[in-house]
Amino acid sequence: MMAPNPIEGIGLHAIGATSASTCYLPFHKTRKWSWVSYWLVQSLFAWILTPLILALVTIPDFFGIISQAPSGVLWLTFLFGGLYGFGGMSFGFATRYIGYSLTYAISIGISAVLGTILPLLMEGTIGAYFRQPGGQTIGIGMMIAIIGVGLCGWAGFRKEQEIKTKTPAAQTQSFNMRIGLLLAIAAGILSGIFNIALEYGQPISDMAAKKGAGIFEGNAKLIIATSGCFVVNFIWFTVLGLKQKRFKEFSAENYKPEVEAARRPSGVPQLIKNLLWSSLGGILWCMQFFFYGLGHVKMGKLQFASWVIHMSMLIFFSFLVGLAMKEWKNVSRKTYATLLTALVTLAISFVIMSYAGM
Template structure:
């Protein structure tokens, strides 16, 4: 039971980092979103995963040489799938707005990333026919209800504050949100494909908390390819966007922007760093709940961060009460999943 509690705790730390990563990025001035995102991604998807791996793995050649090539291909392709989800995420916000977009996308990601690996592994029937599995499934359903309540509260906030999507289009937005949710679950599939690296890490004596981290450079590399390509293409074809313009400001401004973007990227990476700790703390036969915990607690922490940053100021008490109700439901969901795991 102690390991389950610590696992939920580490997932909470990671989700809190994910929910807060955009705070420093939003402070970047005079840079295009594409340049800011690329700089943040350089730290998040490239530098930190490989720096951490460099500290963990004493001999890259022998370590990675012991892994079958098809495992690398699966991890990289699932990472690219996750990267496509990231691009769709931004487009979802464009057509649905932040609250509806995040709520629908996270809800789909939670379901797909949690249940599809179980179905593929052939353990879904065990999940729905055992007492522990049924309790855990109940927790997943409660989490979806909590996400829906938080999403509704956020939508009410946007209406009251007059914040609408740039080009609100429900049909386009829903399609993109569903695609975002499906493709973003690629990271969960990538982790599932990374079991050979986890086993190799444990074999050479790497602490179980860090055993999954050497796979991140490959999974995130796939995502980086998609995101960097998107940013570069946008900068190349949009006349109002230009790296030259973004780099034309005084050195002090460039340094401040770089630090802010890098900080956001580091915080984004830390969500998965602590995800690995949470995953290592959850019993292996219950590993499918890791993605559910991460996604639902992500929404919970996003609500808390929004309250802390006074984003709900001036909306009145009703939307805030609805938000708090949704967050309570998500906390209940995490506890129900914990009970389901304990009953295993």
């Protein structure tokens, strides 16, 4: 196994966070597709194909490890991954109501704290966690992160009020802070459970490490957790797609006006483009945990800080994405200042927690 290096670990977490903060952007490149169609394709790549390929490529005797792993470990990892599946759905819908920056800040902020504390509570080691070197500093960083999340929520409510006074009602229905906030909170709580799935799956990673997987050991448990997530989403969105008659969007008949243009040498059918963009979204989602796994191993004895550092970075980068997409273009200076204060607060919490991890 490669020697631990927390600095490299934090860098790998940053790469994963960047991937996660951009994984929903490809949806905006699709045409004549509903969210249901996009979500089904991206979930297939995010939670089945990409993690399976990663496991097969990086884990020696992967299927042998799975066959020898304790059934209880496999089922708990799968079931808790399934619970996260509901969080993924809530997260996706929340972005449509309150945008990327707010959804990421609120839900991931909650996930950062719960994803760290819940496994400790279940193991009865929360006291030891905060007594170890850097533990109290991590706790301070968590509290500052919660303040940052609260400021994000306040900025969101201010934005909603300003939009209602400046924009016709018909054009403001897409932004709904109350519905979006409830979805983001639900996503944050359920997303924090994903770290429990990864904790339960650690024996699978340990088996992979003994087989020589090295820094890639996390890929062995990742596919088990994401499979549970996929099953939940596949059932939900398949039923929803049938109910709303969305599966006709996968038919070439849905793109008749574009067929002739697509026949030209340089033309690419829109259906193929939609499939490619959706698969890219799924791959980006999966790569966040690929790099999370690498970073977690490189953190060495400071692995206890991995989840909260990774999530804090995700919040930071998602805010930059939201700003780049001009989600806050028409707000007042006071609201924008509130937003920037929230961003700086979250950045400070990330610096503090990173310092504790070093």
